[in-house]
Amino acid sequence: ATGDYDDDNIFAKVLRGDIPSTKIYEDDWAYAFPDINPQAPTHILVIPKGKYRSWADFSATATDAEIGGFIRAVGTVARDAGLEEPGYRLLANAGEDAHQMVPHLHVHIFGGRPMGPMLS
Numbered sequence: 001a002t003g004d005y006d007d008d009n010i011f012a013k014v015l016r017g018d019i020p021s022t023k024i025y026e027d028d029w030a031y032a033f034p035d036i037n038p039q040a041p042t043h044i045l046v047i048p049k050g051k052y053r054s055w056a057d058f059s060a061t062a063t064d065a066e067i068g069g070f071i072r073a074v075g076t077v078a079r080d081a082g083l084e085e086p087g088y089r090l091l092a093n094a095g096e097d098a099h100q101m102v103p104h105l106h107v108h109i110f111g112g113r114p115m116g117p118m119l120s
């Protein structure tokens with residue numbers, strides 16, 4: 001992880017259990033929980049357990065095991081949520097232009113309704 005990771009960000013607190021969350025999935029590499037402000041009938045956040053702010057520092061400094069484990073977890077969570085059919089959307093906001101609000105790498109999984117056009 002890079003030196004500018006904020007240990008007090010909300011998802012760091014979720015990982016520590018300082019902020020309560022409902023565990024949907026957990027393994028050595030990843031943790032998944034429902035978004036507090038769901039934008040779809042299913043709206044799950046998947047985060048790596050390591051201290052990564054963005055895809056840039058994750059790809060630059062995470063081990064292959066961390067990267068593989070995290071990506072595998074995203075697919076597992078989507079499948080276990082029953083979203084393979086009729087489908088789902090993955091979204092990862094990075095940085096200011098993308099409105100990343102929480103500076104711990106995360107992937108949103110949206111499902112349970114037609115998602116419509118991709119960008120707004």
Ligand code: 5GP
Nearest residue numbers: 010019021034035036037093099100101102
């Ligand atoms: P971002 O814009 O950074 O990609 O999205 C951050 C997401 O985290 C938002 O969808 C927001 O609703 C969610 N969120 C923020 N605080 C909390 C929290 O304390 N618990 C949970 N479960 N989700 C949160």
